[in-house]
Amino acid sequence: MKIYVGITDKDWYEQLKAQKPEEVNFWKPGSSNFKALEPNDMFLFKLHHPANFIVGGGFFVRFSLLPSFLAWQAFGMKNGTTSYEELQKRIKKYRSRNGINSDNAPIGCIILTEPFFFDEHDWIPVPIDWNPNIVQGKTYETTTELGNHLYCQIHERLQLCNNANFNDQKSRYAESLTMHRLGQGTFRIVVTEAYQRRCAITGEKTLPVLEAAHIKPFSENGPHDIKNGLLLRSDFHTLFDDGYITINSDFVIEVSKRLNEDYGNGKDYYRYHGSKLQSMPSSSVELPSQEYIMWHNEHCYKG
Structure with a gap:
């Protein structure tokens, strides 16, 4: 297992600790890729120097480059800000500090599930090999001593803090992405990416009008599972x-x-009747589940 220790602001940590969210977006102001972890690996939060402590973490789901509005x-x-305006201000501040000129470039989103946040007396000092010149983060392998x-x-901290049982977490985070306990926001992003940011039915790729639909509704105990999702134009x-569809x-x-x-109408929609989906996930583990499709056919469709 890999562990990545990423550097963050105390304000970001404190705002999220107070929320106790089921998911977080550890965002970066630039658009550089993040390839340090595989799904299910651990991502830890380290405060900026001189506070050389690890204060929490979460489990890596995926990295996506997203427009800030999305x-x-x-x-x-769960971005660690209280408003969209505050998020924009923080992005602009860090871009200015790091010499990033574009105001419209996407931000790098490291999406984490089931985050945990330690009280100060449980903060963990950084490993002895940590270099104060590190500006983003450092990867550790659990096969090494450190x-x-x-x-x-x-x-130990998770057990002492009486968070969700860590052994149960380990068993739940298996190799498949679908084993994650995803939150609503993460569900939206993984479905959006799985369908290549295109409406499954029409192929439309204008992001503001695309929405992640549950095949079996969440209100009917349908999970935030990528196999229970379709990316659809809002109508x-x-x-x-x-x-009706x-x-x-x-x-x-x-x-x-x-x-x-x-x-008394619907001709714009009937032309899609009998056609196959125009956009589908390339990975078989992300395709809609037959179980959820059958549920929608039998309990929702007005055929």
């Missing part, structure tokens, strides 16, 4: 949730005759 829509205050010692310290999302087990679109009966 980062705010997906995560809101990495294993750090892992054991985190393990198709509404019709899908209301049962569905997909079958072959990923073919069906539009109910009730749409015309109930609203």
Whole structure:
């Protein structure tokens, strides 16, 4: 297992610690990629020098380059700011400090699930090899002495802090992305990325009108699971949730005759009837589950 120790502001840490969120966005002002971790690896929060302590962490889901408006829509205050305006100010401040000129460039979003935050008496001093000149972070392997010692310290703190049982967490974070306990914001981003930022039905790629739809609604115990998601244009999302549109087990679109009966129109939607989805995940583990499709066909679709 890899552990990445990333540097962050105390304000970011304190705001999120007070929220106790189920997910967080550890964002970066620039658009450089982040390849240090694989899904399920551990990401730890270290405060800026001279506060050389690890104060919490979470489990890595994915890295995405997102426009700031989408980062705010997906995560809101779980970005570690109280408003979108504050997020914009912090982005601008760090871009200015780091010589990043573009105001419109996407921000790097390191998306973490099930974060944990330590009280000050449980803060962990950085490993002895930590260099104060590090500006972003450092990776440790649990197969090394330092990495294993750090892992054991985190393990101990989580047990002492009476957080979610760490052994249960380890068993839950298996190799598949679908094993994550995703939050609503993370669900939106992983679905958006899985469908290449295109509406599954129309191929539309204008981000502000694309929404992550649950096939089995969350209100009906449908999980925030990528296999329970479709990326849909907002009007198709509404019709899908209301049962006027569905997909079958072959990923073919069906539009109910009730749409015309109930609203006296629908020709712009009927032209998609019988067509296959235009955009689909490239990975088989991200395709819609037959179980959720069947549920929508039987309990929601007005066929």
